[in-house]
Amino acid sequence: xxxxxILILCPFILLSILISCRPSSRFIKPESxxxxxxxxxxxQVDISDxxxxxxxxxxxxxxxxxxxxxxxxxxxxxxxxxxxxEGFRVQIFAGLDSINALAIKYQAKDLTSDSxxxxxxxxxxxxQVGDYQFRSEADNLKTxxxxxxxxxxxxxxxxxxxxxxxxxxxxxxxxxxxxxxxTTQEKGKxxxxxxxxxxxxxxxxxxxxxxxxxxxxxxxxKSGNLYKVFVGYFEIEEKAREALEEIRKIGxxxxxxxx
Amino acid sequence: MRVHLATxxxxxxxxxxxxxxxxxxxxxxxFGERNQNMTIVPLTNGIQLYNANRNLxxxxxxxxxxxxxxxxxxxxxxxxxxxxxxxxxxxxDTSLYIINKLPLEEYLKGVVPAEITSTKTEYFEAxxxxxxxxxxxxxxxxxxxxxxPFDLYSSTLDQVYNGYKNHTPLADQAIIETKxxxxxxxxxxxxxxxxxxxxxxxxxAENLWPEQNALYLKGGIDAVSDTYSCSSSPYFxxxxxxxxxxxxxxFWKQFNRSALQQPIxxxxxxxxxxxxxxxxxxxRVAEVEITYSxxxxxxxxxxxxxxxxxxxxxxxxxxxxxxxQANDSTLKIRGAGYGHGAGMCQxxxxxxxxxxxxxxxxxxxxxxxxxxxxxxx
Numbered sequence: 001x002x003x004x005x006i007l008i009l010c011p012f013i014l015l016s017i018l019i020s021c022r023p024s025s026r027f028i029k030p031e032s033x034x035x036x037x038x039x040x041x042x043x044q045v046d047i048s049d050x051x052x053x054x055x056x057x058x059x060x061x062x063x064x065x066x067x068x069x070x071x072x073x074x075x076x077x078x079x080x081x082x083x084x085x086e087g088f089r090v091q092i093f094a095g096l097d098s099i100n101a102l103a104i105k106y107q108a109k110d111l112t113s114d115s116x117x118x119x120x121x122x123x124x125x126x127x128q129v130g131d132y133q134f135r136s137e138a139d140n141l142k143t144x145x146x147x148x149x150x151x152x153x154x155x156x157x158x159x160x161x162x163x164x165x166x167x168x169x170x171x172x173x174x175x176x177x178x179x180x181x182x183t184t185q186e187k188g189k190x191x192x193x194x195x196x197x198x199x200x201x202x203x204x205x206x207x208x209x210x211x212x213x214x215x216x217x218x219x220x221x222k223s224g225n226l227y228k229v230f231v232g233y234f235e236i237e238e239k240a241r242e243a244l245e246e247i248r249k250i251g252x253x254x255x256x257x258x259x
Numbered sequence: 260m261r262v263h264l265a266t267x268x269x270x271x272x273x274x275x276x277x278x279x280x281x282x283x284x285x286x287x288x289x290f291g292e293r294n295q296n297m298t299i300v301p302l303t304n305g306i307q308l309y310n311a312n313r314n315l316x317x318x319x320x321x322x323x324x325x326x327x328x329x330x331x332x333x334x335x336x337x338x339x340x341x342x343x344x345x346x347x348x349x350x351x352d353t354s355l356y357i358i359n360k361l362p363l364e365e366y367l368k369g370v371v372p373a374e375i376t377s378t379k380t381e382y383f384e385a386x387x388x389x390x391x392x393x394x395x396x397x398x399x400x401x402x403x404x405x406x407x408p409f410d411l412y413s414s415t416l417d418q419v420y421n422g423y424k425n426h427t428p429l430a431d432q433a434i435i436e437t438k439x440x441x442x443x444x445x446x447x448x449x450x451x452x453x454x455x456x457x458x459x460x461x462x463x464a465e466n467l468w469p470e471q472n473a474l475y476l477k478g479g480i481d482a483v484s485d486t487y488s489c490s491s492s493p494y495f496x497x498x499x500x501x502x503x504x505x506x507x508x509x510f511w512k513q514f515n516r517s518a519l520q521q522p523i524x525x526x527x528x529x530x531x532x533x534x535x536x537x538x539x540x541x542x543r544v545a546e547v548e549i550t551y552s553x554x555x556x557x558x559x560x561x562x563x564x565x566x567x568x569x570x571x572x573x574x575x576x577x578x579x580x581x582x583x584q585a586n587d588s589t590l591k592i593r594g595a596g597y598g599h600g601a602g603m604c605q606x607x608x609x610x611x612x613x614x615x616x617x618x619x620x621x622x623x624x625x626x627x628x629x630x631x632x633x634x635x636x
Contacts, residue, residue: 047459047480047482047485047486047487049459049487051458051459051496051593051595052459052460052542052595054581054593055542055579055581056542058581060534060535060536060538060581060582061534062532062533062534063531063532063533063534063582063583063584063590064530064531064532065503065506065530065531065532065533065584065587065588065589065590066503066528066529066530066531066587066588067503067528067529067587067588068526068527068528068529069519069523069526069527069528069529070523070526070527071522071523071524071525071526072523
């Protein structure tokens with residue numbers, strides 16, 4: 001019986017000895033650890049962090065932002081650099097021959113540095129020289145042309161464009177009071193119309209002339225496109241007529257009585 | 260799930276990639292093979308559907324459903340490809356809802372890739388956690404929307420849903436492996452919130468939504484060992500600046516008061532005084548007092564993030580910030596994180612997944628005290 005048992009156990013004992021002696025078993029890698037369930041972690045409460053540290057330390061203070069705004073500079077009002085006034089030119093040619101007119105234009109250029117206007121008007125080619133506010137200046141040029149081969153040169157009156165001097169507008173504003181009607185003097189119903197022109201400058205000049213030469217009040221008013229220069233007012237018609245005579249004598253023969 | 264894709268009040272077009280049917284009382288109209296395009300025209304209390312071969316007119320007949328012949332069929336709407344059925348329902352007398360109806364698990368395949376990175380295997384456990392969060396949110400919305408024409412918006416109003424083309428194999432696998440699993444608390448779907456980056460500090464839900472009584476959203480530090488979980492996020496720390504002009508513009512939009520909306524005619528001295536008057540325990544700003552000219556206002560909650568948003572109509576990245584001055588007229592905001600900070604931090608979940616945490620440990624970290632329940636197999 002004993003022998004039988006030993007015979008049965010012998011192969012098992014032999015097998016276990018063989019397995020335990022197997023040299024490769026020493027080099028078998030251990031099975032990798034379960035990656036997830038056995039993971040242990042902790043949360044460190046005091047992790048140093050510049051942002052959260054400063055958030056804990058700072059006392060929220062009032063933040064004051066300020067800025068001053070200045071309104072943008074106003075754009076300069078546009079001032080016309082030129083204006084149209086009633087003035088004078090010297091006309092040196094008026095004819096149907098445009099080629100001749102051109103030739104004359106080039107000749108005129110040698111005689112003056114003023115502007116030379118070449119244009120067609122009412123079927124005629126015309127050449128006019130200069131833009132003068134005052135007749136005396138035009139007369140001087142006319143003389144020059146007559147002495148230099150243009151005996152037919154003559155002075156014509158027409159609208160001219162002249163540059164506005166920088167402070168001229170301001171002057172005009174200042175002068176406005178001079179040219180305005182003095183309502184405190186309006187005691188009569190008679191007044192004398194001295195002139196009617198489409199040039200404001202001419203009206204202003206006339207008022208100034210009248211104020212210098214005449215003892216009466218002068219002013220101008222705008223009526224449509226015309227500037228009308230008046231002297232007045234007069235309470236009595238006789239006085240008005242006396243003044244009218246005087247004004248006609250000083251160079252305004254067309255003046256008339258208005259009432 | 261009935262997912263709101265759009266509300267239209269002018270013509271729009273749907274393109275069918277496969278066969279779809281409009282089953283009406285009088286007939287079954289087929290779209291897809293020969294009628295690939297369909298123009299939708301909202302009418303007063305009605306709808307016109309037409310293409311080169313068909314012209315269908317319905318009045319007071321809502322909702323109208325167009326079903327796919329096969330579950331794998333797709334349609335394209337506004338450049339995005341969707342699976343499932345299309346529902347047209349009345350939004351008002353002159354406008355229509357375009358709704359996509361599809362199974363919940365299919366819907367999740369369009370949501371999870373839009374909400375979290377789903378292209379790297381190392382983040383797989385985070386995808387599973389995200390899938391469970393999205394499913395839980397959808398289930399809780401589903402329970403409360405029985406009488407509504409749709410269950411969810413496809414935008415950040417609910418969960419971003421980008422349709423079929425947005426699917427990724429890993430996200431699909433994460434959804435399959437967690438099929439039917441949701442987070443519950445006291446036997447009901449939990450209030451599951453998640454956000455991009457907490458900045459190291461989670462917010463307690465009771466500070467944001469006290470009415471929801473979500474006690475399991477407790478807030479606190481979000482770290483694994485000695486590292487903040489979301490420190491790899493590009494929004495972990497940020498700095499923004501607001502000029503006095505931008506603040507004036509925000510004041511105009513929110514309170515209809517401004518000094519700079521009118522042309523400046525006189526020399527003007529503007530002064531903004533900003534004061535953080537209250538913070539939550541996480542450090543997030545709970546209340547800001549702003550004095551501008553003769554007006555003082557107090558901002559709370561989402562209004563804080565809305566006021567300092569740039570560009571307007573969005574939100575400041577988070578309310579975990581403090582103020583300093585860049586110069587006399589410029590405010591510097593130093594902040595941390597992106598989003599409200601309550602619930603699961605997505606960058607934190609990605610980090611944990613990378614560290615080897617399984618999805619249930621991620622979820623138990625962010626929603627402690629809740630359980631995972633399997634609704635269906």
